[in-house]
Amino acid sequence: MKNNLALKKTSVGKSLGREMVYSPAPEDSSHIKINKRYDLFIGGKNVRTKKYFKTINPSNEKVLAEVSYADGKDVERAVSSARKAYDKYWKNLPARERGKYIFRIARILQEKAREFSIIESMDGGKPIRESRLVDVPLAIAHFFYYAGWADKLHFAFPGLKPEPIGVAGQIIPWNFPLLMAAWKIAPALACGNTVVIKSAETTPLTLYKLAEVIQEAGLPDGVVNIISGDGKTGSSLVNSPGVDKIAFTGSTEVGKIIMRSIAGTNKRLTLELGGKAANIIFEDAPLDAAVEGIINGIYFNQGHVCCAGSRLLVQESIMEHVIRKLKFRMKNLRVGDPLDKNTDIGAINSSEQLKRITELVESGVTEGAEIYQPNCTLPAKGYWFKPTFFTNVSQSNRIANEEIFGPVLSILTFRTPTEAVEKANNTFYGLSAGVWTDKGSKSFNILNKLKAGVIWANTFNKFNPASPFGGYKESGFGREGGKHGLEAYLNV
Amino acid sequence: MSNVIKFLDRLNYGVDAIGTNERAAFFSGRSIKKESKIDALNTIISMIDLTTLEGKDTAGKVYSICSKAIRPIPADSSVPHVAAVCLYPNMLKYAKRALEGSGVKLASVATAFPSGQFPLKLREEDTAKCIRDGADEIDMVISRGEFLKGNYDVVFEEIRRIKNICTEESKKASDKTGKEVNVHLKVILETGELETYDNVRNASIIAMLAGADFIKTSTGKVQPAATLPVTLVMLEAIRDYYNETGILTGMKPAGGIRKSKEAIAYLVMLNETLGYQWMTPDLFRFGASSLLNDVLMQLVKQKTGYYQGLDYFTID
Numbered sequence: 001m002k003n004n005l006a007l008k009k010t011s012v013g014k015s016l017g018r019e020m021v022y023s024p025a026p027e028d029s030s031h032i033k034i035n036k037r038y039d040l041f042i043g044g045k046n047v048r049t050k051k052y053f054k055t056i057n058p059s060n061e062k063v064l065a066e067v068s069y070a071d072g073k074d075v076e077r078a079v080s081s082a083r084k085a086y087d088k089y090w091k092n093l094p095a096r097e098r099g100k101y102i103f104r105i106a107r108i109l110q111e112k113a114r115e116f117s118i119i120e121s122m123d124g125g126k127p128i129r130e131s132r133l134v135d136v137p138l139a140i141a142h143f144f145y146y147a148g149w150a151d152k153l154h155f156a157f158p159g160l161k162p163e164p165i166g167v168a169g170q171i172i173p174w175n176f177p178l179l180m181a182a183w184k185i186a187p188a189l190a191c192g193n194t195v196v197i198k199s200a201e202t203t204p205l206t207l208y209k210l211a212e213v214i215q216e217a218g219l220p221d222g223v224v225n226i227i228s229g230d231g232k233t234g235s236s237l238v239n240s241p242g243v244d245k246i247a248f249t250g251s252t253e254v255g256k257i258i259m260r261s262i263a264g265t266n267k268r269l270t271l272e273l274g275g276k277a278a279n280i281i282f283e284d285a286p287l288d289a290a291v292e293g294i295i296n297g298i299y300f301n302q303g304h305v306c307c308a309g310s311r312l313l314v315q316e317s318i319m320e321h322v323i324r325k326l327k328f329r330m331k332n333l334r335v336g337d338p339l340d341k342n343t344d345i346g347a348i349n350s351s352e353q354l355k356r357i358t359e360l361v362e363s364g365v366t367e368g369a370e371i372y373q374p375n376c377t378l379p380a381k382g383y384w385f386k387p388t389f390f391t392n393v394s395q396s397n398r399i400a401n402e403e404i405f406g407p408v409l410s411i412l413t414f415r416t417p418t419e420a421v422e423k424a425n426n427t428f429y430g431l432s433a434g435v436w437t438d439k440g441s442k443s444f445n446i447l448n449k450l451k452a453g454v455i456w457a458n459t460f461n462k463f464n465p466a467s468p469f470g471g472y473k474e475s476g477f478g479r480e481g482g483k484h485g486l487e488a489y490l491n492v
Numbered sequence: 493m494s495n496v497i498k499f500l501d502r503l504n505y506g507v508d509a510i511g512t513n514e515r516a517a518f519f520s521g522r523s524i525k526k527e528s529k530i531d532a533l534n535t536i537i538s539m540i541d542l543t544t545l546e547g548k549d550t551a552g553k554v555y556s557i558c559s560k561a562i563r564p565i566p567a568d569s570s571v572p573h574v575a576a577v578c579l580y581p582n583m584l585k586y587a588k589r590a591l592e593g594s595g596v597k598l599a600s601v602a603t604a605f606p607s608g609q610f611p612l613k614l615r616e617e618d619t620a621k622c623i624r625d626g627a628d629e630i631d632m633v634i635s636r637g638e639f640l641k642g643n644y645d646v647v648f649e650e651i652r653r654i655k656n657i658c659t660e661e662s663k664k665a666s667d668k669t670g671k672e673v674n675v676h677l678k679v680i681l682e683t684g685e686l687e688t689y690d691n692v693r694n695a696s697i698i699a700m701l702a703g704a705d706f707i708k709t710s711t712g713k714v715q716p717a718a719t720l721p722v723t724l725v726m727l728e729a730i731r732d733y734y735n736e737t738g739i740l741t742g743m744k745p746a747g748g749i750r751k752s753k754e755a756i757a758y759l760v761m762l763n764e765t766l767g768y769q770w771m772t773p774d775l776f777r778f779g780a781s782s783l784l785n786d787v788l789m790q791l792v793k794q795k796t797g798y799y800q801g802l803d804y805f806t807i808d
Binding site for chain 2: 017018019020021022023025129133284285286287288289290292293324328331332341342438458459
C-alpha cells in the first residue's frame with residue numbers, strides 16, 4: 001500500500017487493492033540479561049561442574065550461553081540437598097507458609113514476564129506472541145493455582161490424611177520449558193515435596209532464570225534444585241535411590257525406559273508422553289472456527305506439542321471446502337524471526353528435530369501422500385520447516401502413526417461418526433482429541449467414545465491450571481493440573 | 493426464492509461465537525509500525541465514508557464536512573481524500589455542488605433509514621429520489637422484523653427491488669448526463685438487532701444474493717454497532733460467496749470505530765481474511781465521523797515524531 005493508492009481497474013469495474021505489508025516489529029531484546037555461563041543450582045547455590053555444554057538460538061544458530069552438565073555425582077549432590085531440605089524444614093513447615101512461598105514465586109514471575117518471554121523465544125525458537133500470551137502467563141497461573149491448594153489439601157481428599165511423598169525427581173521437555181517446569185514444581189511444592197528438576201538439553205535457560213526468581217522469593221535452600229544435561233543425567237536422576245517420585249514429560253520411548261528401570265522400587269511415577277491426536281471435523285461443524293482450530297492444533301509452537309492435533313479427520317462431504325479454507329488460511333501464516341511480534345511460526349527447536357521432521361515428511365511423500373506447503377521464504381540461518389499438510393493419507397502411513405512433533409498435519413477422511421471414532425482411537429497414543437460440530441448432542445456422544453485424556457469440543461489446545469491433563473495408553477498415566485494433579489505428589 | 497434457500501443451505505454452517513471472538517481479537521495483536529503504519533493510516537483515510545446523520549444537519553454542516561473530506565489536512569496535499577461523504581437525502585443537494593470534481597463520492601442513506609419501517613413503495617421512491625439528487629451510493633436498511641420472523645424471501649425481494657431501482661436510475665442518469673453512472677448499493681444489516689452471528693451470516697448471504705455491492709454492519713443508531721467479530725463473520729461470508737460465485741462484494745463496518753488502532757485492526761483483518769484484492773476503497777469502507785481526526789493525528793505523529801494538540805485538527 002502506498003499513499004494515494006495507485007489503483008488499477010479490473011474487469012468487474014472494481015479497482016484492485018494491494019497486499020498490506022507489515023514492517024518488521026521485533027521485540028527489543030537489548031536489555032535482556034543472559035549470563036555467559038550457568039552453573040547447576042543446588043542447595044540454593046550455583047555449583048560448577050567439570051563439563052559445560054552450549055545452548056544456542058535455533059533461529060540463528062548463535063550461542064546464547066554455556067550450561068553446566070551434571071554427571072552422576074552432581075545428580076547425587078542435588079538429590080541429597082533436596083533430601084536435606086525436605087527433612088530439615090520443608091516437611092515441617094506449616095502448609096500456609098509453603099503457599100506463601102509459591103505465591104511469591106508467581107508474583108515475581110509476573111513482574112519479569114516480559115524477560116522470561118523473550119528468553120523463552122530466544123532459546124527455544126517459539127514466536128514471542130506465543131511465549132508472551134501462552135507460555136509465561138500459563139506458567140504463572142499454575143504457580144498461583146497450586147499456591148492456593150497448599151493449605152487446603154485436606155479439602156481435596158476429605159476424610160483422608162494427605163502426606164507429601166518426599167523428594168521428587170522431575171524431567172521436563174524442550175517444547176515448553178518454563179511452563180513444564182511450572183507444571184512440575186508448583187504442585188510438588190504445594191504438596192510439601194522438595195524437587196530436583198532437570199532441564200531439557202536444548203532449552204535450559206528459563207529454568208536457570210527461574211532459579212534466580214526462586215532465590216529472590218527466599219525459598220529455603222535445597223527445596224528446589226535445578227540441574228541440566230543429557231539422557232545420562234536424566235537416567236542418574238531416575239535411578240537415584242534418594243528419589244521418591246519421578247515425574248517425566250517427554251517421548252514414549254524414554255518413558256518406557258524409565259518405567260523399566262524403576263520397576264521393583266517403590267518410586268512413584270507419572271508419565272506424560274507422546275501423542276497423535278485426532279482432530280475430528282464433522283460436516284455440521286462451525287467451519288471457520290474449525291479451520292482456526294486446525295491451525296492452532298498443529299502449527300502452534302511449530303507443532304512441538306505433545307497434544308498437537310496432528311491427525312485431521314474430515315468428513316468426506318466437506319473435505320474440499322475444508323482444504324480450500326485451510327490453504328487460504330495458511331497463506332497468512334508468517335514464518336520467521338521468533339522475536340518479531342507478527343511471527344506465527346518460529347524456528348524448529350534443534351537440528352536434530354529438524355532432521356526427524358524432514359525424514360518423516362520424506363516418508364510421507366514416498367508412501368504416496370500428497371504434500372502441500374504454502375509459498376513462504378525461510379531464513380537462511382537457523383532451523384526452519386514450512387507449515388505442511390498431507391492429503392491422501394492412509395491409516396497405514398508412517399505420517400499417520402508416528403509422532404512427528406513438527407508443523408506437519410496428516411489429513412484423513414471418514415464417512416460416518418462410527419468410522420470417525422474408530423479411526424481416532426486406532427492409535428497406540430491417547431493424549432488428546434478434538435471434536436468439531438455445532439450439534440451439542442453429537443459432540444457429547446462422540447467424546448464419550450474417544451480414548452484420549454483431554455478432549456476439546458469446538459476448540460483446541462486450550463489449557464488451564466484447574467483442568468487436569470494427561471494420557472491414555474502409551475501417552476502415559478497420571479494427571480497434571482487441577483485437583484487431580486495433587487494426587488501425583490501425595491501419599492493419600 | 494427456492495434459489496435463496498438452496499444457496500443458504502450450501503453455505504449454511506454455524507458460526508462459533510467463542511471462536512469468532514477469539515479470532516477477531518487476534519488481529520488487534522498484529523503489530524503495525526513505522527512504514528506499514530503510515531501506509532495503513534493513509535489507506536484508512538481513503539476508505540472513510542465521512543458521515544453526518546443527524547436531525548440537526550444543515551447546509552453549513554454539510555459544506556464543512558465536504559471540505560474536510562476533500563482535503564483532510566489543509567496544509568498537506570499528500571493526505572488522500574476520503575472515499576465518500578454519507579448524508580441524509582435532504583442534504584444531498586448541498587453536498588453535490590461542494591464535492592464536484594473532487595473524487596469524493598456522495599453516499600446517501602435511503603429506504604426510511606434507520607428503521608426501514610415504511611411501506612416498500614415509499615422506500616423505493618426514497619431511493620430513486622436520492623439518485624436523482626446525485627447520490628453515487630445508496631446505503632439501504634433491511635427489514636429486520638421480517639428477517640427475525642423468518643421471512644427471508646421478503647428480505648431478499650426487497651433488497652432485489654432496491655437494487656433494481658439503483659440499476660434503472662443509474663441508466664437514466666447515464667442517458668441524461670452522457671457519463672457512465674453506476675450507483676452502488678450498500679445493504680445495512682443492523683447487526684445489533686440481528687443479535688446472533690448465525691443471523692448475521694445468513695443476512696449477509698441473502699443480501700449478496702440479492703445483489704448488494706456492499707454489506708454494512710450498522711446504521712450507527714443501534715448498539716452494538718460495528719465490532720471486529722461481527723465484521724469478521726461478514727468478511728467470511730463474503731469470502732464463501734466469492735468462492736461460490738466469483739463475485740467480489742464490499743464490506744463496510746459502521747458506527748463506533750473511533751480510534752486509529754481499531755481501524756488498523758480492521759484493515760489487518762481484511763488483509764488476512766479476504767486478501768489483497770479487497771484492500772481498496774472500492775471494496776472496503778469505514779462508516780465513521782470522529783475516526784478521521786484520530787487517524788490524522790496519528791499520521792502527523794508518524795511523520796513528525798510528535799503528537800499535535802487537538803486544536804491543530806479541525807472540528808467540522
